[in-house]
Amino acid sequence: MTPRPPHPGTTPLAGAPRVPESMRAMVIDAPGGPEAFRSAEVDVPQPVLSEVLVRVVAAGVNPIDAKTRAGRGVSPAISAYPAVLGFDFSGVVVKAPYETHPLQPGTAVFGMASFPRTQGAYAEYVVAQSLSVAKMPAALSHVEAAGVPLAALTAWGLVVETAHAHEGQRILIHAGSGGVGHFAVQLAAYFGAHVTVTASGRNSAWLRELGAAVVIDYTTTRFEEVIADVDVVIDLVGNAADSTGSRSLRVLRPGGLIINVPTGSWPDFAADAAAAGARATTYKVVPDGGALATIGRLLSSGSIQVYIERVFDLADAAAAHTVLEEGHTRGKLVLRVSDD
Structure with missing residues (x-):
């Protein structure tokens, strides 16, 4: 019998990109104003079970982030400081749960982190449940995609x-x-x-x-x-x-x-x-990768669009939060974390 060819999405985990032990992140040591942010080197999170590890290219900024930074929002669920905030991200998978998983290393994705159960997306790497992630629409840039999920x-x-x-x-x-x-x-x-x-x-x-x-x-x-x-x-x-x-x-x-x-x-x-x-x-958001994939198709077809008002470098997270809390943002604010 002729052996079947390998599945086209199959990539040996051994071929995945090398991941450093530490990463750059914006952290807070305690709740406070935008000035609470500082840049730090922290450990790269480790995915378990069905999680993927993603190299973050851009991170969305949401009102819940600012509320949490100020001690409201989901702040009571933060188990330890310093904490990395942020739900929304777009980036590239660097670790998949297993060899034939649909989201293999090199796949461009967007989705929501499991913050505050895990560290958030204001960092160079983030872990996320694979069911909270979808393949990024080819019609979008990473900056645009990061403004979508939540x-x-x-x-x-x-x-x-x-x-x-x-x-x-x-x-x-x-x-x-x-x-x-x-x-x-x-x-x-x-x-x-x-x-x-x-x-x-x-x-x-x-x-x-x-x-x-x-x-x-x-x-x-x-x-x-x-x-x-x-x-x-x-x-x-x-x-x-x-x-x-x-x-x-x-x-x-x-x-x-x-x-x-x-x-x-x-x-x-x-x-x-x-x-x-x-x-x-x-109502509270459900980080559903299936629904996000449907939204991605609507974005790709032009049926809906995402509007990004301003893009900040990761190091300028405090400035992004200051603008957000002024309350007049049209569409979304996004942090640029790394190169595409």
Whole structure:
């Protein structure tokens, strides 16, 4: 019998790139402001079981990173300091779980780290569960890909899996110009919903290009005075600013759905929604590599896009967090970690 040829994705682990013992990372020694970041040499993490080790080319910067750095977010789950923050990454696999695994060394990938269970992505190497990773779309650069995972997966969960966006559905999205928001606008429009967005006036034209039917400038107009009978509210603001969440209950149709994302911003969320006759749920991102691969196909086809406002070097993580916390970022901020 003629032996079968080797599987085209098979590469001996012995042929994998050499990995150093230590790496450059931005760490914090305790919660604090952006100035808490410092550059350090730390051990390269070791993958176990189904994890992959990835050489990071770029890392996305998300609001949850800043909240965690400041002592909120997922900070209570950090088991030891110094800590490396960051969920989002794009890069190249350098260690696969086994010889025939689909994500072999040399494969360009993007995904989410298991931070804070492991060290995060603000470093030259990161480990991640292989089920939280997908092959990087060839149409994207590493910088673009690093801006996708957490924000796009959150938007996917909100729009597709929770709101079940469909033709004719009326969806209101607060903070539509941010990282999650700009993906949510595009996905809701892609699936046929009528999308209304609250954002600053400077982003109106851009958001219409992304698929918003109506853009309400929150700096000049109270949204509850101009819209009503909304099927779904995707609340990316909460009650931390101007009671946006509570005011949203007034524009929902009876039995409509409100999805609240900011953690801790609205302690009475469930009770308030029930009193208003609305259905209600919170939402937290699921790092699903399968959904990320689907998002990658939409990005490759041009059906949706990622917008990167600024790129910082890894050493400038503090500056990136300072800009993020100013609260006016359009799309995403990304750290460039190494060469492609």
